[in-house]
Each structure stands twice: as C-alpha cells, then as structure tokens.
Amino acid sequence: MSQDLRPNGIVVDLEQRLLQINWNDGQASVLDFDTLRRACPCAECRPWIHDLVRTSEVRETPASVQNATGELKSVQDLQPVGSYALHFNWADGHTFGIYDWKYLRSLESIHGTRET
Numbered sequence: 001m002s003q004d005l006r007p008n009g010i011v012v013d014l015e016q017r018l019l020q021i022n023w024n025d026g027q028a029s030v031l032d033f034d035t036l037r038r039a040c041p042c043a044e045c046r047p048w049i050h051d052l053v054r055t056s057e058v059r060e061t062p063a064s065v066q067n068a069t070g071e072l073k074s075v076q077d078l079q080p081v082g083s084y085a086l087h088f089n090w091a092d093g094h095t096f097g098i099y100d101w102k103y104l105r106s107l108e109s110i111h112g113t114r115e116t
C-alpha cells in the first residue's frame with residue numbers, strides 16, 4: 001500500500017450514521033458509526049495494538065466495546081489529527097481513539113472498497 005495514502009474527501013452522514021472516505025488512490029470506504037466505534041484503536045479497547053499486551057490469547061475486544069453504539073452528535077465530533085488521522089468524540093463519552101488513515105482503510109467498508 002502506498003505510504004501516501006490519505007483522503008481526498010470525507011463525507012459524514014449523521015442521519016445514516018455513515019462515514020465515507022474518498023481515498024487519493026481512487027477507492028472509497030463507507031464505514032458505519034457502530035463499526036468505527038467498536039474498532040476504536042485506543043489502548044483501553046485494543047491494548048495489543050499498543051504493545052501493552054504481548055500474548056495472543058488476550059486479543060479480545062471487551063464486550064462493552066463489541067456492543068458499543070457509535071453516535072456522533074455533530075460533525076464537529078469528528079476532528080482531524082494533524083494530517084494523519086481522525087479523532088471521534090463519541091456520544092458515549094469515549095474519546096481516546098486516534099484512527100490513522102491506514103487503520104481506517106483496513107476496516108471493512110459496508111459496500112466493499114470500491115472505485116469512486
């Protein structure tokens with residue numbers, strides 16, 4: 001994958017609770033908010049990503065995360081982090097996750113990753 005992967009555009013649909021990212025390689029990812037919330041990459045939700053836990057058997061997302069609902073109150077709850085990531089202020093108060101472009105691209109798009 002290109003090192004220069006980044007979005008050309010991001011569309012937030014608060015009503016459908018969807019985030020569409022139009023990538024600079026011509027692909028698009030459509031991610032629903034629940035998927036995004038449950039994929040939170042912070043140290044609390046996914047300690048193994050951060051090397052806090054090194055054994056494979058604990059690679060389990062807590063049930064509270066698996067069943068979380070992704071709600072955003074406004075488009076302001078979605079903020080860029082420098083030029084490398086997005087940050088979500090989830091309505092449930094969980095705001096730790098920094099989702100970098102590569103991670104967002106790796107998440108399952110609800111229509112499959114497709115050409116724009």
Ligand SMILES: [Zn+2]
Nearest residue numbers: 040042045097
């Ligand atoms: Zn988290």
